[in-house]
Amino acid sequence: MILTIKDLTKQYHLKNNDITVLENICLTVNEHEVIAILGTSGCGKSTLLSIISSLLNYDSGTIKYKDHFNYGYMLQKDMLLPYLTVKENCLLGLRIKKQINEEKLKQLDDLLIKYHLKNYEDSYPDNLSGGMRQRVALIRTILLDPDLYLLDEPFSALDYQNKKMLLNDIKKLIDEKHQSMIIVTHDVNEAISLANRIIILSNKPAHIIKEITLDNPDIDYLTLVESYIKDEV
Ligand SMILES: Nc1ncnc2c1ncn2[C@@H]1O[C@H](COP(=O)(O)OP(=O)(O)OP(=O)(O)O)[C@@H](O)[C@H]1O
Numbered sequence: 257m258i259l260t261i262k263d264l265t266k267q268y269h270l271k272n273n274d275i276t277v278l279e280n281i282c283l284t285v286n287e288h289e290v291i292a293i294l295g296t297s298g299c300g301k302s303t304l305l306s307i308i309s310s311l312l313n314y315d316s317g318t319i320k321y322k323d324h325f326n327y328g329y330m331l332q333k334d335m336l337l338p339y340l341t342v343k344e345n346c347l348l349g350l351r352i353k354k355q356i357n358e359e360k361l362k363q364l365d366d367l368l369i370k371y372h373l374k375n376y377e378d379s380y381p382d383n384l385s386g387g388m389r390q391r392v393a394l395i396r397t398i399l400l401d402p403d404l405y406l407l408d409e410p411f412s413a414l415d416y417q418n419k420k421m422l423l424n425d426i427k428k429l430i431d432e433k434h435q436s437m438i439i440v441t442h443d444v445n446e447a448i449s450l451a452n453r454i455i456i457l458s459n460k461p462a463h464i465i466k467e468i469t470l471d472n473p474d475i476d477y478l479t480l481v482e483s484y485i486k487d488e489v
């Protein structure tokens with residue numbers, strides 16, 4: 257088990273009222289498991305990832321993590337620092353953890369080449385396209401070698417070819433290292449091609465309307481998932 261969430265509720269406290277965003281969310285993430293989260297814009301997906309990564313607090317419920325839990329969070333906004341170069345941005349997470357070494361620098365170099373960023377390693381984020389920025393943020397996350405990837409719409413700015421390449425890469429990486437992932441996406445095909453399990457959230461306050469385990473090759477999951485989200489996403 258990587259983590260277990262029980263009856264999680266989250267409210268945002270506004271000036272004149274409180275809004276409940278997440279309600280009674282229960283979710284277990286196992287070792288070597290990919291979970292895709294689908295749900296309407298504004299339903300609370302990013303809020304959930306930020307709570308899991310402890311960036312946000314919650315109002316009630318419990319979250320239990322495995323010992324020495326270590327995550328890599330790629331936020332929906334890429335959060336690149338404008339005054340650091342591409343290379344420095346990629347190394348930021350490792351620098352904070354004091355984990356930069358020869359092996360990591362070699363891995364960085366390989367990733368920069370593979371993701372067509374080598375010529376831009378000394379450029380600043382303002383000079384990059386949205387898709388390039390996402391690839392920098394993804395490299396930063398991969399270098400952390402986390403037990404759990406938290407990816408919030410990581411491929412939204414990428415073209416079809418790059419998206420396909422990155423999807424395959426991440427899949428391979430996770431398989432090799434037996435890591436786990438929670439990915440937020442609006443793309444049902446992407447969710448089906450990556451995930452072992454799909455979680456569909458309802459709109460405000462978000463609760464889990466359906467959990468689908470993708471373990472039967474004879475089932476048409478696209479039609480099944482779409483039947484649940486047609487009124488929601
Ligand atoms: N800091 C905040 N204060 C008040 N309300 C907030 C805050 N952050 C988010 N919200 C509200 O909480 C709800 C959920 O936001 P969240 O960003 O988690 O949605 P989401 O599912 O990730 O949406 P999208 O698919 O558009 O990224 C939204 O209605 C949003 O307006």
Ligand SMILES: [Mg+2]
Pocket residue numbers: 301302303332408
């Ligand atoms: Mg979001």
